[in-house]
Amino acid sequence: MIARARYLLLTSARTRTPLAPLALTVFWVFGTFFYPGNEVGGTWGQTGVTCCALAAWLVGAILAGEPAAQAEMATTAVGGLRGRLALEGLLVLMVAPLLALPFLGWPLLLHALGQANVFKPPALPGDVAGAALVHICCGILGGAVAVLFAPPRVTRRATATAAVLASLLVLAGLGTLAGPIAAAQAISDAPRGTVNGSELVACLGCLALAAAVFGAAALWSRRT
Amino acid sequence: MAIVEARTLTVARGRRIVLRDVDLTVRGGDIVHLAGANGSGKTSLLRVLAGLARPRGGELRREGGAAFVPERVQLAPALRPLEWLGAMRRLRGLDAVDWLAAATASGLDPAKLERPAASLSKGMLQRVALLEALHAKPALLLLDEPFSGLDAVGREWLATQLAQGRAALLTDHSGTVAPTGRLRLRDGRCEPASVLAVLTVHATRDGERLERAVREDESDALLRELLGAGWHVERVER
Numbered sequence: 001m002i003a004r005a006r007y008l009l010l011t012s013a014r015t016r017t018p019l020a021p022l023a024l025t026v027f028w029v030f031g032t033f034f035y036p037g038n039e040v041g042g043t044w045g046q047t048g049v050t051c052c053a054l055a056a057w058l059v060g061a062i063l064a065g066e067p068a069a070q071a072e073m074a075t076t077a078v079g080g081l082r083g084r085l086a087l088e089g090l091l092v093l094m095v096a097p098l099l100a101l102p103f104l105g106w107p108l109l110l111h112a113l114g115q116a117n118v119f120k121p122p123a124l125p126g127d128v129a130g131a132a133l134v135h136i137c138c139g140i141l142g143g144a145v146a147v148l149f150a151p152p153r154v155t156r157r158a159t160a161t162a163a164v165l166a167s168l169l170v171l172a173g174l175g176t177l178a179g180p181i182a183a184a185q186a187i188s189d190a191p192r193g194t195v196n197g198s199e200l201v202a203c204l205g206c207l208a209l210a211a212a213v214f215g216a217a218a219l220w221s222r223r224t
Numbered sequence: 225m226a227i228v229e230a231r232t233l234t235v236a237r238g239r240r241i242v243l244r245d246v247d248l249t250v251r252g253g254d255i256v257h258l259a260g261a262n263g264s265g266k267t268s269l270l271r272v273l274a275g276l277a278r279p280r281g282g283e284l285r286r287e288g289g290a291a292f293v294p295e296r297v298q299l300a301p302a303l304r305p306l307e308w309l310g311a312m313r314r315l316r317g318l319d320a321v322d323w324l325a326a327a328t329a330s331g332l333d334p335a336k337l338e339r340p341a342a343s344l345s346k347g348m349l350q351r352v353a354l355l356e357a358l359h360a361k362p363a364l365l366l367l368d369e370p371f372s373g374l375d376a377v378g379r380e381w382l383a384t385q386l387a388q389g390r391a392a393l394l395t396d397h398s399g400t401v402a403p404t405g406r407l408r409l410r411d412g413r414c415e416p417a418s419v420l421a422v423l424t425v426h427a428t429r430d431g432e433r434l435e436r437a438v439r440e441d442e443s444d445a446l447l448r449e450l451l452g453a454g455w456h457v458e459r460v461e462r
Contacts, residue, residue: 003311003317004315006314007311007312007315010307010308010311011300011303014307015300015301015302016302065300066300067298067299067300068298069294069298069353070298070303070308072274072276072294073291073292073293073294073353073356073357074312074315075274075275075276076274076290076292077291077312077315077360079275079289080274080275081275081276081277152276152277221278222278
């Protein structure tokens with residue numbers, strides 16, 4: 001596991017492709033929390049949805065930054081297509097908390113540095129826990145979508161980009177049924193300072209969708 | 225013991241079936257040469273055997289790990305080969321290797337392992353990938369045109385390594401290595417072909433010496449070419 005994580009970190013650090021989604025993440029965090037008096041649930045609901053799209057972009061960018069020949073040699077080293085999918089799953093599990101961290105950490109840091117009205121009323125530990133869940137689960141779902149349309153399943157980058165965007169629109173279209181919008185709705189409606197049942201259900205919904213997307217990726221890999 | 229055993233394998237490239245009813249067995253120490261025209265399915269078959277693609281039909285059984293080196297090796301431009309070699313070693317769950325010493329032993333300039341991959345030539349990257357694959361000591365080596373980008377020193381090094389009893393399946397148009405088995409891919413079929421000997425031609429011209437390995441069936445053409453260019457052919461060894 002550590003060896004695979006190190007390989008992914010090395011690949012990510014040695015390509016330029018992740019720079020754009022990472023830069024957008026930074027600007028999005030600064031832009032969102034530039035103004036004081038944010039409403040806790042609504043703001044973190046919105047950044048949770050954003051996290052889904054950013055995770056899709058970042059995972060797709062990292063996978064696209066790995067040349068095909070390098071990916072093939074690594075795939076053979078990890079035992080073939082199943083090992084490759086596990087590697088990609090690990091990448092998603094690394095990216096989702098990485099993206100959640102600034103969205104949660106930056107406002108808390110500002111608060112700790114004395115800017116007391118980042119959130120009005122201030123965020124409670126239960127709010128932070130709920131937001132962490134929503135961001136990570138939305139990130140996992142977004143990352144899974146990127147994996148579905150990554151090589152060797154989709155080799156043309158333009159096609160992959162279009163397919164990921166279309167999938168994110170479909171997820172948004174699911175609204176409050178399941179997916180990132182449902183998670184955002186749940187965190188917005190949750191009572192202050194708690195992680196309630198609807199948040200957990202929404203997060204589980206995101207994870208179930210992510211698992212289904214990974215299943216589809218595994219089936220698709222068999223046909224490549 | 226068979227390291228790879230395929231029975232009635234169907235291989236596709238995208239939606240197109242490129243090979244049908246492929247039967248092959250590779251045992252320890254076998255060096256099997258895949259021959260065939262461009263587009264005959266050599267790379268597709270190697271990819272299936274490497275686990276990079278699934279066969280569309282038939283049975284495939286592989287014992288132990290494999291290492292695959294594609295024809296055109298590419299690494300992320302800013303990635304240093306030394307970093308990649310270490311990462312691949314860890315991915316395989318193997319102990320660390322002194323890559324600088326290993327590179328020196330193989331005739332590679334170790335300083336080049338610390339340069340970004342973008343600054344290295346095709347042949348250098350191929351040498352790096354082959355170094356990694358050979359040091360992993362997998363049960364099976366799958367090499368796509370491994371000699372095509374190598375210089376004379378590199379070709380000799382690889383031929384020596386392959387002669388050390390490793391099981392390998394390779395495509396090769398250079399005839400540098402003497403295979404123990406040969407498969408010809410033609411018209412979507414894979415048939416065993418006779419193993420041709422590799423001859424070494426020694427020639428001189430104005431104090432310059434030349435030593436070239438050539439397949440038996442291509443030796444006449446080479447000899448004619450050399451004699452036409454004013455070389456004196458000293459001897460031909462089998």
